[in-house]
Amino acid sequence: MTRDVPLWWRNGARWIWLLAAALVLASFWMVSRVPVERIMGPVQKIVYIHVPSAIVTLLAFGITFAAGIAYLATKQWIWDAIGAASCEVGLVFATVVMITGPLWARSAWNTWWTWEPRLTTFLILWILYAGYQVIRSSLKSGSKRTISAIMGVVFFANLPIVWKSVEWWRGSLHPRNVTMAPDMRQVLIFGMLAWFVVYLAAFERRLRLEWAREAYSREARDVADSAPLEARIR
Amino acid sequence: MTFLVVMRKDLRLFVRDARFLATLGLFSASLVLILSVAFGPVFTEPAREAAATVWAALFFAGVLGLTRSLELEGESGAGDALRLSGADPFALYLGKTLANFALLAAVFLLLLPLTAIFYDVGTLRELPGVLGVAALALIGYSAWGTLFAALARGLQARELLLSVLLFPSLVPIWIGAVKLTHAYWGGAPVAEVKDWLKVMAVMDVLGLALAAWLYEAVEEAGE
Amino acid sequence: MILRAEAVTKRFDDRPVLSGASLSLEPGQVVHLVGPNGSGKTTFARIVATLLPPDDGEILVDDVPVSERRPQTRRAIGFASHAPLLYLALTPVENLEFFARLSGSRDGRRRALELLERFGLEQAAHRPIAHFSRGMLQRVVLCRALLNDPELLILDEPYAGLDDAGVLAVNQVLAEIRKRGRTALLIAHDKERGGGVITRTVRLRNGRVEEQT
Numbered sequence: 230m231t232r233d234v235p236l237w238w239r240n241g242a243r244w245i246w247l248l249a250a251a252l253v254l255a256s257f258w259m260v261s262r263v264p265v266e267r268i269m270g271p272v273q274k275i276v277y278i279h280v281p282s283a284i285v286t287l288l289a290f291g292i293t294f295a296a297g298i299a300y301l302a303t304k305q306w307i308w309d310a311i312g313a314a315s316c317e318v319g320l321v322f323a324t325v326v327m328i329t330g331p332l333w334a335r336s337a338w339n340t341w342w343t344w345e346p347r348l349t350t351f352l353i354l355w356i357l358y359a360g361y362q363v364i365r366s367s368l369k370s371g372s373k374r375t376i377s378a379i380m381g382v383v384f385f386a387n388l389p390i391v392w393k394s395v396e397w398w399r400g401s402l403h404p405r406n407v408t409m410a411p412d413m414r415q416v417l418i419f420g421m422l423a424w425f426v427v428y429l430a431a432f433e434r435r436l437r438l439e440w441a442r443e444a445y446s447r448e449a450r451d452v453a454d455s456a457p458l459e460a461r462i463r
Numbered sequence: 464m465t466f467l468v469v470m471r472k473d474l475r476l477f478v479r480d481a482r483f484l485a486t487l488g489l490f491s492a493s494l495v496l497i498l499s500v501a502f503g504p505v506f507t508e509p510a511r512e513a514a515a516t517v518w519a520a521l522f523f524a525g526v527l528g529l530t531r532s533l534e535l536e537g538e539s540g541a542g543d544a545l546r547l548s549g550a551d552p553f554a555l556y557l558g559k560t561l562a563n564f565a566l567l568a569a570v571f572l573l574l575l576p577l578t579a580i581f582y583d584v585g586t587l588r589e590l591p592g593v594l595g596v597a598a599l600a601l602i603g604y605s606a607w608g609t610l611f612a613a614l615a616r617g618l619q620a621r622e623l624l625l626s627v628l629l630f631p632s633l634v635p636i637w638i639g640a641v642k643l644t645h646a647y648w649g650g651a652p653v654a655e656v657k658d659w660l661k662v663m664a665v666m667d668v669l670g671l672a673l674a675a676w677l678y679e680a681v682e683e684a685g686e
Numbered sequence: 687m688i689l690r691a692e693a694v695t696k697r698f699d700d701r702p703v704l705s706g707a708s709l710s711l712e713p714g715q716v717v718h719l720v721g722p723n724g725s726g727k728t729t730f731a732r733i734v735a736t737l738l739p740p741d742d743g744e745i746l747v748d749d750v751p752v753s754e755r756r757p758q759t760r761r762a763i764g765f766a767s768h769a770p771l772l773y774l775a776l777t778p779v780e781n782l783e784f785f786a787r788l789s790g791s792r793d794g795r796r797r798a799l800e801l802l803e804r805f806g807l808e809q810a811a812h813r814p815i816a817h818f819s820r821g822m823l824q825r826v827v828l829c830r831a832l833l834n835d836p837e838l839l840i841l842d843e844p845y846a847g848l849d850d851a852g853v854l855a856v857n858q859v860l861a862e863i864r865k866r867g868r869t870a871l872l873i874a875h876d877k878e879r880g881g882g883v884i885t886r887t888v889r890l891r892n893g894r895v896e897e898q899t
Contacts, residue, residue, distance in 0.1 A: 301680055353631040360628045367618050369699065375684035376614055379677050383610070386673060387632055387666065394635035394662055453702050468787045479775040540769030543737050544830065547765055548788035549757030
């Protein structure tokens with residue numbers, strides 16, 4: 230196994246980062262140009278980060294879910310690497326959601342926190358996946374992968390029920406079907422694309438780190454295997 | 464039936480550990496006391512505050528019980544012997560889950576009269592309803608809790624981790640339990656909140672299904 | 687039953703403990719596994735007992751890989767080590783009956799009482815084992831290992847802390863295993879104690895198994 234990822238990956242990675250930077254810049258430019266929303270004022274423009282981040286978070290954790298299943302089925306390390314990388318990047322985006330959410334709530338409804346369903350569900354997700362990171366880092370390599378995979382599956386599996394429950398628990402202040410002017414919606418969709426590519430770039434980096442770890446680990450093993458055993462026993 | 468054998472064994476071990484049972488009982492009673500003091504001395508909405516108290520206390524007591532249940536195997540290597548017996552992992556899981564359910568039910572039966580007395584809520588008429596709700600909630604708590612406890616076994620600070628993970632995952636159960644208990648104790652009419660029964664039942668089934676699928680993998684991960 | 691360990695490799699945190707250890711155990715053998723402290727004897731024993739999966743290599747029981755996890759394979763193995771693998775708060779009868787039931791036996795209680803009697807534990811059969819002396823506990827451990835009438839018996843340091851009577855009991859078990867054409871794997875520091883019953887000695891060196899004549 231090579232120490233770094235294959236050449237096509239490294240070359241491709243450069244392009245993804247460039248694309249991400251370009252799209253984000255374009256997105257910011259569009260957001261600055263889009264008309265200010267009448268009722269909520271300029272702060273409403275947070276939605277152009279808030280919503281895409283939320284979508285990316287769900288996507289990221291969904292990938293962790295799928296990767297978990299794949300790992301349990303095949304036991305191949307790459308699926309565990311994908312799951313862990315996606316989870317970590319997803320957690321960053323979830324943090325963005327948890328920061329922009331209250332900011333928007335404050336400006337829109339004059340309160341930092343309302344128990345509105347989507348924000349509450351995201352808080353729950355954040356806690357669960359932060360827990361994932363904590364647990365994963367405390368495990369030895371033997372059980373780490375299986376347990377991470379199981380967590381990735383179980384935490385995501387009851388997401389629909391949790392979401393619905395929080396919705397029923399409290400009526401929604403969150404705009405349901407956002408009726409946005411077409412030009413605003415375009416900017417939003419473009420924002421989703423831009424931030425998704427940012428996710429891909431960060432994910433790629435993080436996956437590369439897992440690759441390097443695995444390669445290093447195998448190297449260390451090979452070196453250790455070939456040295457006489459008695460020399461190594463304390 | 465293997466799972467019954469396992470359940471009986473776990474129950475026997477719980478019963479013989481008087482110190483653990485006493486600690487569990489005292490701890491959960493203290494929680495009820497703390498919350499009652501926090502809400503009191505005059506309760507603005509006794510039914511609601513009482514429902515919140517009993518379920519919050521039960522949640523934390525449950526974490527202690529669940530961790531203990533998984534520790535039983537670790538103490539003298541009995542887990543190895545379990546594996547060597549060639550027993551079906553799901554039967555092992557189910558037996559443990561049932562024993563945990565019994566333990567949690569016992570805690571609930573302790574906390575229920577305490578809460579009812581402190582908050583002056585509840586009559587015998589609603590008792591069957593409240594017990595039914597508790598049964599549904601505790602089945603789900605045991606099912607998910609046993610699975611998570613197995614995931615977290617052997618980790619440092621596993622009680623903390625377990626609390627952190629179990630509460631968010633089981634939010635549907637907690638909301639349902641509190642709302643229904645509140646309704647039974649004179650809050651809203653039960654008919655309004657009956658849907659939560661379905662939510663809790665779905666969570667229960669989902670938990671058992673996930674465990675059926677994943678428990679063997681969890682067992683193996685410990686090796 | 688014939689057990690073959692083929693090229694078993696096991697690492698802990700990337701440090702190899704076993705590197706390509708192979709061993710074949712045939713019926714009628716009492717195999718003594720020796721090696722210095724830390725050479726991986728216990729690890730090897732646990733892998734052979736199917737309690738630990740190897741990183742590389744395979745364990746085959748009657749040509750069936752144990753990774754298939756068939757219950758019958760595990761039930762045919764009796765294992766005893768430093769940890770008692772018992773519930774300390776339960777009595778010997780409760781412990782043995784429990785494990786017998788788990789293995790699918792119908793008359794677990796009868797078998798439990800039988801074994802306890804054989805090892806002179808009838809008096810203590812109904813007391814929680816938490817208060818047992820080392821020697822008595824070891825005898826209960828042996829009972830558990832013999833519960834399913836195993837075809838392969840693995841004993842990791844069975845003589846530790848035993849008096850002469852205890853040592854005799856262990857050796858009797860090993861002799862019987864040999865006579866009945868079954869197999870035993872024994873790890874023990876004191877060679878003399880098991881002297882009479884051992885048929886073959888192998889040594890763990892450099893993570894590999896070598897015959898010792």
